[in-house]
Amino acid sequence: MLTIKKLSKTFYPGTEEENKVFQEFSLDFQENQCTAILGPNGCGKSTLFNLISGKIIQDQGDISLEDFSLSKLNEEDRAKYIGKVNQDPSKGVSPSLTVLENMFIARHKGEKFSLKSLVKKNDIEEIKEELRSLNLNLENKLNTPVKYLSGGQRQSLSLLMATLVQPKVLLLDEHTAALDPKTSRLVMEKTSELIESSSMMTLMITHNLRNAVDFADRVIMLDKGKVIFDLDTKKLSERDLEELYYKNLEKNYNAA
Ligand SMILES: Nc1ncnc2c1ncn2[C@@H]1O[C@H](COP(=O)(O)OP(=O)(O)OP(=O)(O)O)[C@@H](O)[C@H]1O
Numbered sequence: 001m002l003t004i005k006k007l008s009k010t011f012y013p014g015t016e017e018e019n020k021v022f023q024e025f026s027l028d029f030q031e032n033q034c035t036a037i038l039g040p041n042g043c044g045k046s047t048l049f050n051l052i053s054g055k056i057i058q059d060q061g062d063i064s065l066e067d068f069s070l071s072k073l074n075e076e077d078r079a080k081y082i083g084k085v086n087q088d089p090s091k092g093v094s095p096s097l098t099v100l101e102n103m104f105i106a107r108h109k110g111e112k113f114s115l116k117s118l119v120k121k122n123d124i125e126e127i128k129e130e131l132r133s134l135n136l137n138l139e140n141k142l143n144t145p146v147k148y149l150s151g152g153q154r155q156s157l158s159l160l161m162a163t164l165v166q167p168k169v170l171l172l173d174e175h176t177a178a179l180d181p182k183t184s185r186l187v188m189e190k191t192s193e194l195i196e197s198s199s200m201m202t203l204m205i206t207h208n209l210r211n212a213v214d215f216a217d218r219v220i221m222l223d224k225g226k227v228i229f230d231l232d233t234k235k236l237s238e239r240d241l242e243e244l245y246y247k248n249l250e251k252n253y254n255a256a
């Protein structure tokens with residue numbers, strides 16, 4: 001279980017631009033569960049992921065995985081437990097390195113190594129096998145710099161790389177938002193396959209309500225640093241979710 005306990009984060013404290021994004025925010029996520037996180041722009045979704053991954057440090061509160069406090073680890077050490085894919089297809093990969101080099105780095109995440117000395121023959125065979133699972137023919141493009149791949153190919157590669165060392169938590173921050181509808185669907189289907197073949201817990205920020213009901217087990221709406229609703233998607237249609245989302249959005253804005 002991933003436990004977020006009384007987490008507070010204020011940007012620019014004590015200045016005119018003070019921004020209290022979270023105040024004593026608590027939430028739990030379960031193993032084997034995919035949770036979609038919805039909410040308007042600027043409500044704190046990516047900040048929550050940055051706090052979990054250690055990119056940003058909270059002012060107060062704790063984040064723990066099972067009974068182990070992640071707050072003690074820096075971002076690099078947390079990467080062993082946490083995989084992340086962002087909206088920008090160039091973020092999860094090193095664009096000027098080849099497919100093979102990127103995959104190699106992902107396989108050896110958290111180890112000290114030099115690329116030249118360590119890309120071994122059996123690594124290459126295993127990497128090819130892993131790439132084959134994407135069905136994008138990337139196993140035949142090992143020496144292509146990643147910057148020459150399409151957005152969909154790069155996002156699929158990022159996803160594979162983020163899950164290669166079997167993290168306990170997978171954070172997807174609008175990872176299909178920059179893709180055309182068909183590619184977005186394909187990447188979502190690959191995401192679903194990867195999630196189902198492991199026991200990772202997945203947190204998926206999305207503005208796509210259909211993806212939330214189709215692919216997640218649970219859906220949470222955040223606004224103004226608070227959980228607005230937290231529902232099981234089993235009996236929820238896209239239409240129900242849309243209605244609920246807009247009703248709550250309106251309510252929150254009228255209250256502001
Ligand atoms: N590193 C940072 N330094 C200062 N302010 C930040 C930082 N990161 C986020 N913020 C601010 O925190 C608030 C929440 O931002 P965040 O990126 O978490 O929103 P979001 O819910 O992910 O929005 P979107 O849907 O647009 O991606 C915003 O007001 C943003 O300007």
Ligand SMILES: [Mg+2]
Binds near residue numbers: 045046047
């Ligand atoms: Mg965001």
